[in-house]
Amino acid sequence: MFKALPFFITICLIVQAGFAQQKVAAADVQNASVTFKINQVLQSNMVIQQNKPFKVWGQAVSGEAVTVKADWMLQPVTVIAGADNKFMAIINVPEAKKGDYTAHTLTAESHQKKIMLTDLLIGDTWFLSGQSNMQFAMREVKDAATEVAAATSPNIRILNVGFNWNTKPIDTLKGDWQKVSPQTVKDFSAVGYYFGKELQSKLDIPIGLIYSGIGGSWEQAYVAQDVMAADTMLNRVYLKPFFDDPKSKEKLDGVFSFDRVYQPFLIHNAMINPFYNLSIKGICWYQGESNRAERESYLRLSYAQIKSWRTAFAQGDLPFYYVQVAPHAYEKFDSTLNDYAFFREVQEKISAMNNTAMAVTMDVGDAKNIHPTNKKPVGDRLARIALNRTYGMLDINYEGPHVDYVAFKKKKAIVNFTPASVKTKLRTTDGAEPKFFMIAGADQVFWPAEAKIINNTIELSTKQVKKPVAVRYAFTNYPVTNLENENGLPAVPFRTDNWAEPVVAKK
Structure with a gap:
């Protein structure tokens, strides 16, 4: 026969039971508010990245099973939603077959609710980002009416991401x-x-294209806060001024504002972070105009951006192909100014990083328009890089004439190019002599040079320089060039000197 429990122990047990019932009730309420769904990145009509593990992630009631099945799989994959009411299943995707545009389906099922994605294609998906020249729409291009009307390519799928920003990383999108x-x-x-x-x-094969960026934006807006905080220079140049600015305390309302797109990490949190679970083939980037006054910090920031994006996507050293800023005067029509040229020089240095390359735009700029309308050559040049470097089509050249070395012979300078960049002969777009070569003597004063194509070299001379010691090509702000190889790829700007950039007084 059991003895009666002491009064205070009985009361404690009753209270504990009450708390337990409250916890269960609270959990039931919380679970009742959890709607089973997959992430918005994953939708019908998308291109599934071929030949890589593919993540299917989303929200489900904690402890519930989620079963994922695609029509190319022999067996489904089942996972259990975690305590945070999130799930992630990883499935295999076969290699894309040339000419195969079969529409596939994928289902995710949990607690008697099924979500089905339809009309999925298996191919390659590329992630595109940057500011206004990457955002520049097809309706704005040269010959827009004809070009848009001809765009009937249902085997290319596109996702145009709506603008957003956030002080914390999020996983939703528009x-x-x-x-x-x-x-x-x-x-x-x-x-x-x-x-x-x-x-x-x-x-x-099917191609998927995602554009997630916004015009006017600065590069630091696309880099995670912790990445910049871990680097002394980036913290000093970008983060500290931001947190010292009263605007950093203002609430974000999701409405675009030019006076805030310079602020670090906000765009990254809302427009880049949501995609890190997605399998992709590579990245294309077109940005720089906003950061054009920077030099070393921009190079350091670019390296940090590429490295951190690759780490977050967790798919190895993803291809990162980017576009050179095009010639433009910024309303300063002085043909001797070269601050933009020094910035382009910094941009070229980014390609020293593994699996990166730059598309050159020196022939398609516009001194009076920051948004040149002839965008087809830019896209085609990025494609040339990808076809050669990513897809191994080595017969497709992607390099314009790139200086190898300059030989100085008495009053002349002979420009030699790397053999790979002049596999096809040098030429000019207009049949005239090459423009925008300059030479200088020991006095560091540059003069326009007479340039002649001799086989695959350029011979330079000018009466103003008796003994040349330095050569610059297209090294001013807005030289729209005419020198190219027979693949129609423009020569890369260069300078042979290491003289300091001149300080230009601000007006």
Whole structure:
């Protein structure tokens, strides 16, 4: 026969039971508010990245099973939602077959609720980002009416991500995957579309294109806070001024504002972070105009951006192909100014990083328009890089004439180019002599040079320089050039000297 429990122990047990019932009730309420869904990145009409593990992630009630099945899988994959009400299943995806545009389905099922994605294609997906020249839409390009009307490519799928920013990393986004048509492509990145169109034509597989960026934005806006905090220079140049600025305390309302797109990490949190679980083929980047006054800090920031994005995507050293800023005067029509040239020089140094390359734009700039309308060559050049470097089509040249060395012979300078960049002969777009070569003597004063194509070299001379010691090519702010190789790829600007950049007084 059991003795009666002491009164205070009985009361404690009753209270504990009450707390337990409250916890269960609270958990039931919390679970009741959890709606089973997959992440917004994953939608019908998208291109599933071929030949890589593919993550299917989203929200489900903690402890519930989630089963994922695609029509190319023999067996489904089942996972259990975690305590944070999130799940992630990883499935295998086969290699894309040339000419195969089969529409696939994928289902995710939990607690008697099923989500089905339809009209999925297996191919390659590229992530595009940057500021206004990457955002520049097809409806704005040269010959827009004709170009948009011809954009009937349902095997290219596009996702145009709506603008957003946040002080903390989030995983939601605005935008729908769509098939390319005149109606859907008109507001999509022209550089991105031309890039994807050329890939799809040469590879004959489905191509997915995501554009997530915004005009006017600065590069630091695309880099995570902790990445910049871990680097002394980046912390000093970008983070500290931000946190010292009263604007950093202002609430973000999701409405675009030019006076805030210089602020670090905010765009990254809302427009880059949501994609880190997605399998992709590579990245294309077009940005720099906003950061044009920077030098060493921009190079350091670019390295940090590329490295951190690759780490976050967790797919190895993803290809990172980027676009050189095009010639532009910024309303200072002085042909001797060269601050923009020094910035382009910094941009070129980014390509020293593994698996990166720069598309040159010296022939398609506009001194009076920061947004040149001839975007097809830019997209095509990015595609050339990808076809050669990523897809191994080595017969597709992607390099314009790139200086190897300059030989000085009495009153002349002979410019020699790397053999790979002049596999096809040098020429000019207009049949005239090459423009924008300058030579200097020991006095460091540069004079325009007479330039002649001799085989695959350029011979330079000028009466003003008796003994040349330095050569510069297209090393001013807005030289729209005419020198190229027979692949139509423009020569890369260069200088042979290491003289300091002149200080230009601000007006």
